Amino acid sequence: KTVAFNPVYIHSSVGLGKSHLLNSIAWAAGASDPSLKIIYLTADHFMYHFITAVQRQSALAFKEWLRGIDLLLIDDLQFLQGKSATEFGHTLSVLITGAKQIVVAGDAPPRDLEMLDERVRSRLSGGLVVPITRFDLELRRAIVNRRTEIAATRFPGVSFPTAVIDYIAYSVTSHGRDLDGAVNRLVAANQLTNEAITVPLAEKTLADLIRKRETPRVRIDDILKIVSRHFKIPRTDILSSRRSRDVVRPRQIAMYLAKSLTSRSLPEIGRQFGGRDHTTVLHSVRKVEQLMRDDGELCQEIELLKRMLSD
DNA sequence: CTGGTTTATCCACATGCCT
């Protein structure tokens, strides 16, 4: 047998069957060679084991144990966050170097995994990266159409207006299973209440299936890049501990942007700004807000930066 | 340069919100 690609990184949004795929891989590998040692873990489980191992001073034993594994599958990498992520990154790169087969899955491409350091990220990008894309609109429409036809033969009174089919196909963007679920639920609602199937009914019944418009992801990397270019100061200065005004202002503005444009927490942002304390970030945010209150020009400048970042 | 002021930063801790 050959190790063709290592590591393999699978990414897709939630609900498209990543975990299912990972489990299938594990099962198929086990079926083809029962002697293989295969471990499937979610990232937080992995981290839990790792941390308890460190606490029990048995980190070495833990690493030995890992080395004995032939196929390691780690799921939900995006849940890996916080202060131990960097330590985890270390272990991960040791593992990858260890030449055993690794399969990792997460909900973003490797370069967006900000909690991992650059070396690990490029490590992951260097392997095989498999994106699983959503069904596109036409395919979703076709699936819904098919489902409604089946429903119509089973429940003669049921009919789906085209507008409702479009609505479902447009709004429910996750896995095919959810598209089925949407149709079933509408049929059920219709059977129970005799209410005609309309777009408003669909809106009401399917509220929880419709993922709210995901705020376009802004990465802190991008904020750093844009801010450092705009103020003509090197990115390393922003991350450094220098405190001269010409570097502090941009730094604070960047932190403010990170807080308002991403959903990262204060400690998380602090960590990415050269390991600063979360209260420093808080102070920066407030400072910038105050500066904006009594300086319209700065206000516009920051609005400009915001627009540049969220296109 | 010097002495005083401002403030970016960190720390210890409190509170509230989810599990």
Add this chain to the structure above:
DNA sequence: AGGCATGTGGATAAACCAG
């Protein structure tokens, strides 16, 4: 009951700024 996020109050030392 414990982790995580947001906040408060205080201390300190790095910049800043007259004189």
